[in-house]
Structure formats: C-alpha cells, structure tokens
Amino acid sequence: MDFQDKTLVCKDCGKEFVFSAGEQAFYAEKGFENEPARCHECRDKRRREREGGKEQRQMYTVECAECGKETQVPFEPKEDRPVYCRDCFNARRNK
Secondary structure, three states, X not given: OOOOOEEEEOOOOOOEEEEOHXXXXXXXXXXXXXXXXXXXXXXXXXXXXXXXXXXXXXXXEEEOOOOOOEEEEOOOOOOOOOOOOHHHHHHHHOO
C-alpha cells in the first residue's frame, strides 16, 4: 500500500499535525483502524496524566553514528560510545 503524509487536526488543542507515511505504515502493520485524533504533544500530555503526572523524561539530541541523522535518546550520551537512531539501532541489532 502506498502511504502519503496527511494533515490532521488535533481534537484537544485544534492544531494541525502531520500523520506521516511512516506512521501510517506502522498503524497498518499493527492493525490499527483509526487515525490518531491528537497531536504528539497532546498524546504525551494524556499519557503523563494516566501515569500519575510523572515528569517527562529528559531527552538528548544527538547525531546518529551510522547515518548522521539527528535523533533523540532518553540517556545522556558518552563521548566514548556511538549512539544510533532507531532505524540504525534496529538494523544493527538484527544482524
């Protein structure tokens, strides 16, 4: 199936957000039938509320050691160890 980016409107805050082709493929792979109704920020806010108001964990922006793409990780990277984006990490793990 050929997916294309789609612009949706968040039902909580009313902002437009992009439902990317990659996200659509993920939803289809998982068998999800409904498109997301909330933007990423509102989904995160609802998730934190359900988890008892836990603080959002600190994310660090890094450059992938494999492809050079900018990505975020939930740990402080150390200079002596490479850090990979999700795609490169999964590719290396599956080798």
